[in-house]
Amino acid sequence: MKKQRRDFIKTAGLAGFGLAGGVLSPQSFAFSPAIKDLAMSKSDLSIIGPYGPWANGLISKELPSLSFRNERFTALESWKMEAMSTAKERLGIPDLGKVPEVTVHDTYVNDGLRFEEISWQLPYGNPTKALVIKPEGVKGRLPAILAFHDHGGNKYFGLRKITRTGKAQHPLMIEHQDHYYEGKAWANEIAKRGYVVIVPDSFTFASRRVLLEEVPENRRGGLTDENPEKEENISAYNKWAADHEHIMAKSLFCGGTSWPAVFFAEDQVALEVLLARKDVDPDRVGCGGLSGGGLRTVMMGGLDHRIKCAVCVGFMSTWTDFLLNRAYTHTWMAYVPRLPNELDFPEILGLRVPLPTLVLNDIDDQLYTLPEMQKADKILEAVFVKAGAQDKYKASYYPGLHKFDQAMQIEAFEWWDQWLKN
Template sequence: MREGESEMSVYMLAAVPMMFSLAAGDERSHVGNLYPFLRSYAEASPCSLSYLSRPWPDTEAWRAQGRAKMLELLSYSPEPVAPSEEVIETVHKQGYTRLRVRFLVTKDRSTEAFLLIPDGLTGPAPAVIAIHDHGGFYYFGKEKITETEDAPGILLKHIETAYGGRAFADELARRGYVVLVPDGFYFGSQRLDPGQLPEKFTAELQKHPQGSDAYIAAFNEMANRHEAIVAKTIFDSGATWPGILFQGDRASVDYLLSRPEVDGNRIGCVGLSIGGFRSAHLLGLDPRIACGVVAGWMTTYRSLLFDHLEWHTWMIYVPRQLAFLDLPDVASLNAPRPLMVINCNKDILFTLQGMGDAEHKLAEVYEKMGARDHFLCKYYDEPHSFKVPAQDDAIAWLDRWLK
């Protein structure tokens, strides 16, 4: 079952580990006899653009080379568009105002986002791009980490399980941050439109009233099954799924910088799960990000090979990346700018070894740059989640560097 498998989410699976062959004592690789040669190939990958691969006398040259290589591998560089904005809805909340906005990501594609603006601002304020999770929940995006009126029960249950019942974007706004919460590609306002799919893919949806919990659950099931088709189509087009996601996140920075409420020198990013994965890449690839928090997605790619890729989404794969940069190497491309990593000891999506190896690599990079205190990694005795104690620690980290 992959990350995002909506029939039984990874959060539910974390509570029933006996379902996994690993827990039952079966120590064979999920790719069986194919594993040894793939492991050997991965182990021979040099990560040649890692800051630790060799001496780099010119840090800025290393940074530029690493970013250029990643953007090449991501294989998605649509023509830039000027920042745009359509305000769809304005809701006044206690202590802040929530706008629902739409802006262009490319000339062919737009997204919706919530923009949370604290009351009483007297000048440009620090800002955070809050990035939603995957969780097998495609019907919503931004709503998974933002308080909304009349939220359906299935959404409230997700927020309780993944976030301890607290929508952290609103908490950031209450504490003085301008917060942008965009829908990622394939989620929320950018989700699949069932009306434009062949009926063979949507028959189950037609059994339920649109917008009901049953309909949303059926939509999530359909979208989960469709990931493979979408991934194949993306690759066949010459692009990559991460490339599309990350370009959208950089477009969100463009939009945020167009807002007069925002101090462009104090922008951070934070997210859980695929949101953490996107946060790691946004921090690493965009020099406009001053501080980052990665929750529930920091590991080494080699550590996933044996038996951990079954549970992951199609949204994370970049061909040939390991020859140049592992995940912690990408996150380090903005070092020594501050980075906090939040890991969970009971997270079945990763191995403790992989999380530890990534932590140690990042710590060594920051140490080598003379800024060890700019990196923090904390572990929580939880399954894959970003609950209130971890949120509070993340906000304290953002406060330390952005206020």
């Protein structure tokens, strides 16, 4: 049974990024002699065939128009104002209204930590559940972390992916934490270091997931919401949810918004909830997460500078990498129409310069190519150097596949400690 669960975690994780959907690596193409001069070598093959170089040429002929690396930008704050305004416009961030009232459902202590199970109701969808964790018995205002869970091809779960409460833990979450986090519930581990940590379920995950009963019967694939905690039902739901992603993304575009925008808007609500707490120092708040949590870090860290220290794990590359090489390994959650003409992907996170920023990469991460990860690193480094803030940026590389293991966690925790405690 344990091996079956481990296989499920690996398959689900890959399915969420398109790798388990029967997608093959690009193969060589046959070109007639008449167009031999247009043929690409195998090393130049793209995931959209001969259209790749053309499409990439649309964004790579010169620096993106709002890149701080352009010579015309000399004043940091005026550049940030212009670039952030455009980035937010491209995202299409929805207005969620005033901060909702928070309901506390349960409080308890376990393993030296105090837990609060809370929720709030947004103007749409089911209530957002969140978990607040902090050291037991500590008084006064503490630094805080907005902790983002991963995607992992598993929309049935959300905050449970990176927490452990002392209550019965689902076997799939034990395997999940073993696989991605080297057996650690990292939100608990950073709380133990003296932080108030809030972990919300994100849009379309766990409490915010689309229930089967909420869509037309002909879109349910014969599934129901009965016995949701059974492993076979979770597996079936996650497959359905993966297939539903393109429908959600298209619908959001039709509504004038985008998936990253909804993430950002909902994460801002979680940040407001965190900042409103009397045990939180609003001037010492960080955010971070792995994979889908890294994507949310790019958006929140780049566009909301109340985040004083950001740690992006396992989600850093370039638009070129997605376009030519790895779009099939990612969901619909990362893409913003037209923005690549104005900012390369790492430059979204770079909008937070000179605030402290750490990027953690896995050298063998199957979701990106190493040269483009390194290119993204150089782009961010150039932004921080030009702003005179080179000491506020760091990127590290670790051996292995897509993960946030204990060694990486230690570096992340020490980075937060450096900038949020001292």
